[in-house]
Amino acid sequence: MPAAPKTILICEDDQHLRELIRVVIGENFHFVEAHDGEEAVELALAHRPELVILDFMLPKRSGSDVLSAIRRELSPEETHVIVVSAWPDADEAAVAAGADAFLPKPFEPEHLEAIVKDVLRDP
Amino acid sequence: MRIGSRSPSLATRMIAASVALALIVTLVFAVLIDAMAALDESKQREAHSKDVVAATLAVEKLVVDLETGLRGVVITGDERFLQPWVEARETLPARLARLERLSADNPAQQRRARVLAAEIEEYIEDYTVPLVNIAREHPAAARTRVAEQEGKRRTDDIRARVRSFLNTENDLASASAVSAERQSDRALGLAVVGLVACAALIVLFGLYLVRSIARPVREVAGAATRVAGGDFSTRLSEGGPGEVGELTVAFNRMAGELERSRSELESQNEKLRQSERRKSELVRIVSHELRTPLASVLGFTSVLLGRDVKPEDQRRYLEIINAQGRRLSSLVNDFLDADRLEEGELEMSRRLIDLGTVIAEQVQLFEGQSDKHRLDTFLPDKELTVDGDPNRLAQVIGNLLSNAIKYSPDGGTVHVMAERVDSVVRVSVRDEGIGIPEELQKGVFAKFFRGDADASGIPGTGLGLTIARSVVEAHGGRMNFVSARGKGSMFWLELPTAANDQ
Numbered sequence: 001m002p003a004a005p006k007t008i009l010i011c012e013d014d015q016h017l018r019e020l021i022r023v024v025i026g027e028n029f030h031f032v033e034a035h036d037g038e039e040a041v042e043l044a045l046a047h048r049p050e051l052v053i054l055d056f057m058l059p060k061r062s063g064s065d066v067l068s069a070i071r072r073e074l075s076p077e078e079t080h081v082i083v084v085s086a087w088p089d090a091d092e093a094a095v096a097a098g099a100d101a102f103l104p105k106p107f108e109p110e111h112l113e114a115i116v117k118d119v120l121r122d123p
Numbered sequence: 124m125r126i127g128s129r130s131p132s133l134a135t136r137m138i139a140a141s142v143a144l145a146l147i148v149t150l151v152f153a154v155l156i157d158a159m160a161a162l163d164e165s166k167q168r169e170a171h172s173k174d175v176v177a178a179t180l181a182v183e184k185l186v187v188d189l190e191t192g193l194r195g196v197v198i199t200g201d202e203r204f205l206q207p208w209v210e211a212r213e214t215l216p217a218r219l220a221r222l223e224r225l226s227a228d229n230p231a232q233q234r235r236a237r238v239l240a241a242e243i244e245e246y247i248e249d250y251t252v253p254l255v256n257i258a259r260e261h262p263a264a265a266r267t268r269v270a271e272q273e274g275k276r277r278t279d280d281i282r283a284r285v286r287s288f289l290n291t292e293n294d295l296a297s298a299s300a301v302s303a304e305r306q307s308d309r310a311l312g313l314a315v316v317g318l319v320a321c322a323a324l325i326v327l328f329g330l331y332l333v334r335s336i337a338r339p340v341r342e343v344a345g346a347a348t349r350v351a352g353g354d355f356s357t358r359l360s361e362g363g364p365g366e367v368g369e370l371t372v373a374f375n376r377m378a379g380e381l382e383r384s385r386s387e388l389e390s391q392n393e394k395l396r397q398s399e400r401r402k403s404e405l406v407r408i409v410s411h412e413l414r415t416p417l418a419s420v421l422g423f424t425s426v427l428l429g430r431d432v433k434p435e436d437q438r439r440y441l442e443i444i445n446a447q448g449r450r451l452s453s454l455v456n457d458f459l460d461a462d463r464l465e466e467g468e469l470e471m472s473r474r475l476i477d478l479g480t481v482i483a484e485q486v487q488l489f490e491g492q493s494d495k496h497r498l499d500t501f502l503p504d505k506e507l508t509v510d511g512d513p514n515r516l517a518q519v520i521g522n523l524l525s526n527a528i529k530y531s532p533d534g535g536t537v538h539v540m541a542e543r544v545d546s547v548v549r550v551s552v553r554d555e556g557i558g559i560p561e562e563l564q565k566g567v568f569a570k571f572f573r574g575d576a577d578a579s580g581i582p583g584t585g586l587g588l589t590i591a592r593s594v595v596e597a598h599g600g601r602m603n604f605v606s607a608r609g610k611g612s613m614f615w616l617e618l619p620t621a622a623n624d625q
Contacts, residue, residue, distance in 0.1 A: 014415055016419045017422075020426070023426055023436075024422065060532060106414055
């Protein structure tokens with residue numbers, strides 16, 4: 001009997017990209033979606049997802065702000081974070097702020113898929 | 124400005140000082156020459172006096188000869204003893220005449236000489252001649268006359284007069300000598316004073332040259348060194364005589380010019396640096412803005428190519444790819460337009476169009492983009508005819524709609540309204556979004572202006588409104604907005620109507 005599907009929170013203001021991420025990662029997950037930074041923090045605390053895919057440039061609250069808010073409540077073991085950004089030089093800041101991985105925009109679907117698998121791999 | 128008109132030039136001053144020196148030297152020499160002439164004259168006067176004295180003594184000796192001859196003949200009766208008298212009587216008139224001539228320079232002396240001559244004449248004719256005759260005929264009678272001492276009295280008188288004449292002459296000579304000495308003393312004093320004054324003047328002139336030329340020149344040299352070292356704020360205290368004053372003024376003007384052109388250069392450099400920063404910022408913005416639609420395009424094409432996708436999803440994905448491709452294209456166009464705006468050559472292809480149709484198309488395009496926003500449109504039934512470029516005006520309306528949606532992150536209604544007001548078509552787009560704080564309103568139409576959108580995470584290039592306003596103005600219209608923080612914004616534009624009903 002397979003375990004209950006893992007929850008993934010997608011924080012991205014572009015609706016098409018949210019859809020793309022969903023399509024790429026596949027249907028074996030439970031998806032929650034946030035349009036902006038405030039919503040992202042709210043949903044993260046409410047759903048305590050296994051994985052957060054976080055655009056670093058969000059309306060209302062910046063990605064790094066969201067990340068530190070999440071890290072105050074959720075441990076790295078409980079919740080993994082993948083930061084996505086169109087600023088290719090944001091990777092160091094993302095990792096420093098507590099992200100597990102960084103994915104520059106635009107990304108190859110296979111790359112995203114591989115990172116998600118890698119991060120969610122059972123220890 | 125000419126300093127020279129205020130104070131005499133250095134050249135004039137130097138010439139004046141030289142002339143003054145030359146005058147003083149000339150004066151001193153004139154006084155000395157005058158004193159020498161006076162001394163010379165006094166010497167001549169002395170020599171003359173000696174002549175007079177000699178002539179007088181000669182006359183006195185002849186008078187003595189007269190008496191000696193007379194006494195000899197009276198006492199001895201011998202004619203041979205009369206010889207001195209005879210010779211003196213012959214010589215005297217010429218000697219007396221000479222004495223009178225010599226004393227011609229002094230009228231009083233000349234008068235005395237005449238009186239002396241007359242007295243001697245009288246002595247000879249009235250006394251000696253008769254006595255000689257008596258002595259020849261009655262020697263005894265003649266001796267009595269001699270005994271009577273008249274002769275002695277007369278010659279004593281004459282000799283007294285000669286003495287007095289001599290004394291006067293001596294007095295005159297010594298007075299003249301004293302005056303000559305005084306004059307030469309005075310001349311010497313004047314010459315000494317003049318020479319000392321000359322020396323003092325030369326020293327003063329040298330000091331003046333040092334003060335008015337050497338020192339200012341040294342100051343200018345020092346200031347020039349400081350300027351050469353880069354301190355363009357160096358200034359000299361303006362002033363000084365003539366050319367030196369002009370030099371300080373010219374130097375200050377030069378330093379001022381240098382300072383001004385350097386600060387100009389620096390501000391130009393600063394502008395260049397700013398423009399460089401903006402350019403690299405633009406490159407950052409461009410690449411960032413292109414990446415999001417690119418991510419959709421590349422992502423969905425990969426999905427379509429690499430996976431089995433249900434037919435209805437296939438169509439959806441293709442639509443997304445198409446829309447994002449268009450977005451990319453319009454972004455690229457925006458950047459090109461911004462570049463053309465810089466060059467001042469925005470392309471237009473104008474014809475008579477209905478602005479209402481353009482607005483309706485854009486509203487339709489944006490309506491499907493957000494599920495949180497509602498577009499409320501009010502358009503009149505009648506056509507809103509304008510002479511314009513439909514693509515450019517669609518770009519403007521699209522930009523206003525996109526802004527209204529972007530800057531209302533919580534959703535809400537966007538009111539779009541168009542109407543004909545007199546000779547213009549007025550379009551307004553009003554949102555209920557975050558608004559623009561008053562302090563940022565001034566820069567809204569500036570290129571790359573993003574307000575605090577970056578901090579809010581609202582994407583964009585900061586070019587849309589710049590281009591929109593340029594397009595509206597190129598159509599002979601105008602564009603502006605009203606806004607309040609937290610209450611939303613209303614952007615409006617007016618274009619001249621092209622309807623032929625007025």
